Amino acid sequence: MKNRIRVLRAEQNWSQAELGMRVGVSRQAINAIETGRYDPGLPLAMRIARAFNEKVDDIFELEEND
């Protein structure tokens, strides 16, 4: 699954740790999501979307093999 978290985070000038704090997970969790090694569950995906004031669909996108 692709996501735009790194771009959105850069726009807000937030560090991974800051985003993690806002959505209640560790910096490592945000890093793993950004690099595609970990796909978040629905509640976390929704919290991330809410933090950026976006829809989940606008942040996360399914890839061919998903």
Place this chain on the structure above:
Amino acid sequence: MPQAEKNAYGFRSLVLMYGGLILLGATYAIASTMLNQSRASVGFRAAAVIVGVIGFVLWQLATAKVILTRDEFTRRIHLIALALAFAVAVLCIFTGDLLQRAGFVHSIPLTTIWLVVFAIWCFALIGAGWYYRR
């Protein structure tokens, strides 16, 4: 989460984690000492087993509590580590069984088996953490 709450949460986790480990070590040492008595009665030996098992169960509960209070990403790492550890542990026990039946090794003590399983779990946790956090 505010910093003060985060610190309190971190402190609670540390107390649970290290408290559980210390309790496990202490109860195991007590149980071992009791079982090493040469003329221990049946009741005394049964008490030693109960002390050891209670310590282990309390450590498991403390560990589970720590894991369950972490975020979903950390819980995923623990889940992967458990799956990995289970697979490797069963493989080791299976191989040990065949080696023993083939006559290449003598009987493997249960103490060795649980210590090896414990070590495998620790390594699996390190491996899973490394994979997701690198």
